[in-house]
Amino acid sequence: MSVKTKHPQYTEFAPIVKLTRDAVKGNPAIKAAGTTYLPADFSDSDEDRYNVYKERAYFMGVTGQTQDASIGMVFRKPAIIGLSSPLQALSQNIDGSGQSLDQIARYGVKEVEEAGRIGFLADYPTSEEGITKAEETALGLRPYMSTYAFESIINWKTEVVGGKDTLTMVVLKESIQDPSNTDEFDHEVDDRYRVLRLVQGVYTQQIYNDAGVAINEQWIPKQSGKPINYIPFYFAGAANNLPSCDMPMLYDIAVVNIAHYQTTADHRENLFVHGQLTMGISTDLSHAEFEAANSNGVTVGAREGIFLGESGSLQSITAPESGALRVALLDLLDEMRDLGAKKVQAGGQAETAEAARINASAQTSTLSTVAMNVSEAMTKCLIDMSLFMGANDDVSYTLNQDFWEASLDPQLISAVTNLKLNGTIATTDVLYMIRQGRIGVDPDRTDEQIAIDVANELIDG
Secondary structure (H helix, E strand, C coil): CCCCCCCHHHHHHHHHHHHHHHHHHCHHHHHHCHHHCCCCCCCCCCHHHHHHHHHHCCCCCHHHHHHHHHHHHHCCCCCEEECCHHHHCCHHHCCCCCCCHHHHHHHHHHHHHHHCEEEEEEECCCCCCCCCHHHHHHCCCCCEEEEECHHHEEEEEEEEECCEEEEEEEEEEEEEECCCCCCCCCCCEEEEEEEEEEECCEEEEEEECCCCCECCCCECCEECCEECCCCCEEEEECCCCCCCCCCCCCHHHHHHHHHHHHHHHHHHHHHHHHCCCEEEEECCCCHHHHHHHCCCCCCCCCCCCCCCCCCCEEEEECCCCCHHHHHHHHHHHHHHHHCCCCCCCCCCCCCCHHHHHHHCHHHHHHHHHHHHHHHHHHHHHHHHHHHHCCCCCCCEEECCCCCCCCCCCHHHHHHHHHHHHCCCCCHHHHHHHHHHCCCCCCCCCCHHHHHHHHHHHHHHC
16 A cells, blocks of 8 residues: 555545536537447447437536536625734645635535535644744735645545544645746646545645655644644535545536436437438439449439439438437426426426425525535644744634525515505514515614604604
């Protein structure tokens, strides 16, 4: 075993993640994969036919559109952020490469949706032993929130420590440009492996090269000059924030999306083959006589003719398309809608907002879990960063989970207006109902307060 050894779950989920990622990328990635997503028994024996078969196939980019829509739902309102003063100065460059806190959150939601997980590391710069906080500040030393996608988190271990399941090892695959390469135009990168360990209750890091050889000794990152007794690496998953892999939120719809792509290939080939004219010729001419009479060969069309002799005849046949394939396509479209591909069902008339909410309830429930998990992992990472900077303030980052625009339909607006005209509620209550998108009074308001406000409004006339 070496540092490049992959966790069994990583190996199990890697094909699942690749399928989902390819479906999100859309037509170019799906078609580039060839027989992986479009198998055919003639792909090897008749390459030309297979290439045309694949070219006719149509991949409807529903998986990517679903992701765009769901991310838009999460970020339709800003996150609720509580940062310590030192962290506020870093919020627009939280990872050291120019990414803001909100950009990292958007990336985190995207990764959990299509890969089932992401990792956040509170990374600390190395400093000399005994350096003070003021000296760290003067040197510009600061913590970073580093993100690691599914493909980068290749191995991990947990152990029960003090009665709690604790992360004791994580191996992170990173790609860096070779510093010894002097070609300014070259983009070749080398792989290296960052190992996070909990050694006798102390958090350490160590770097290995692509050959699996350690290139440095283990070092001990510190918070306020003290070692850390846990690994400040946090998983965010589609189901929970445990180290184990979760199914990507978009996997089911990606599978149906690819099935639809495969069916379009069969359907379009079926249309092409059965749409061609099949012609039968009967003639008393000999082969030589027929060729002589039809020197341009057999052609069809309004301005072409064929000489068949005195008793010759011609028949043409066009086979009908397979209706079963068309039905299968429609069924797959319905299934994608049911899986949350469209937030409002297509149909002859528009749905009400409430009907749309009901139709997308399963989708939004899963999306809510994703938003909560990413929020929790980022909050824990931010707390560690704040501690490194010597701040003990409350820190939080909470993504929006109000995915629908609340609004009153015309009937409810009429009802609220009547309540106001009848002197049952005050203007404050009307505004509250409009914001909430439903009829209901702020629970913090008493009947006496409502009555006083109604009376004052009548006096002010």
